[in-house]
Amino acid sequence: MDVFLQQVLSGLATGGIYASLALALVMIYQATDVVNFAQGEMAMFATYLAWSMLNAGMSYWLTFVATLAIAFVAGVAIQRIIIRPVETAPILTIVIVTLGLLVILNSVAGWIWTYLQKPFPSPFPREPIRIGGIVFGAHDVGEIAVTLVMLALLFAFFRFTPLGLAMRAAAQNPVSSRLAGIRVGWMLALGWGLAAVFGAVAGLMVAPVLTLDPNMMGGIQIYAFAAATLGGFGSPVGAVVGGFIVGITENLVGTYVSFIGTELKLTVALAMIIVVLLVRPAGLFGRTVVRRV
């Protein structure tokens, strides 16, 4: 039972990372119908910037805030400079552009920081937390807390601020939004900025576990895809719930199904994507969209 609870908690911790990245994917997908394949690499790049700042002697939480701020600005800039010119192009063109961005960010990171793995600090204490007879990793608990705080902030932003409302309106009905005086193009750019922030949080939280290298987010991105698919690409809540479900499932299957172990864990994510697409393509929280062709 203890092992079970520990695995669930550590599943929630990694699930939080998948949830953050999945949320980033869904935010962009909802607003623009684009799946940003470079989301993970943007997060990796932000984490490297944080690593450089930490190495320069900045405190952790200052670095944390600065990284998120840079990620936001960079996300906005990427949308305005790279994505916007191809906005009206066929979907495949945009997909290729984001794939190109993925490759570029990966190589540039390798070029600047090399492909050698770098240890990345956790802001949380090393000593595990004991509750009853069960031992939890402090980083796991901290990770869950950070994820939940970020989600609460995002929810409050979209729910209670005029800007959040304008962004939702722009994603939903661009024509009507323009007639309400909303600058839809800028709202999309803000969406990219926010998505980049969530990606950066995922990167910062996962780097202490995986150690930092340019390919760090590759696997995470696949889990995030699984999470977004499971929850439904159209549903932010679904992405978050999907992230946690994928995290827990991955951990439990890895622990209790002996032949999977740690080596085949990624396969679980891919299997989940396929099963969801076969059984319920819109995902748990998604709605089936009927389009007239």
Added chain:
Amino acid sequence: MPAILEVEALEAFYGRTKALHGVSFAMDEGGITTVLGANGAGKTTTLRAICAMIRRSGSIRFAGQRIEGRGTEDIVKLGIAHVPEGRGTFVDLTVEENLRVGAWARRAGGSVAEDMTRVFGYFPILAERRRQVAGTLSGGEQQMLAVSRALMLRPRLLLLDEPSLGLAPLIVREIFRILRAINREAGVSILLVEQNASLALDLADHVFLLETGRMVLSGTSDVLKRDDAIRRSYLGY
């Protein structure tokens, strides 16, 4: 009375196809003007061209200010609210959120809550449904919401595109009654595009007739109601 809107030699294009061939008209501040015409005459296009939703050329003045070089968002900020064909409802937002979106660009002061109370005064049913997702409203309620959303801008000019489309006659009459009240009480000028000519002629004080992208006739509604050609073609008696 000063003109709120002056349009001169307005041309508009869908891709390379010219849809308006030099439309000119002016409307008085505080008035209700309607544009009549058959399907495809260019009524909707005229409204879209005023709001820069399509490529256009010619001169457009709003309250004396030239707006033909401006983008949609800027034109809206000047105080032109456009209720588009098909109502443009934000179906996943609640009624209240729809109204807040409508207030996004306004420059006039005053509280949004106060204005919301005011539009709820015009359309009490919306007050009952304020927390409901707008996609679940009936067609008539969505049209009321669309008009209300436009009013949240505190516009000087309201462009209405076929507000009667697909609605039951009783509801249409109710909406038109309130449009008149809005015009009188709030002093909002209205430019109405409408298929239902007899309704439009009853509401409007000035009428323009569009045929295949050209203005062919204009006058006060009292005079045009008695015009034989208009009666035969648009009123059907």
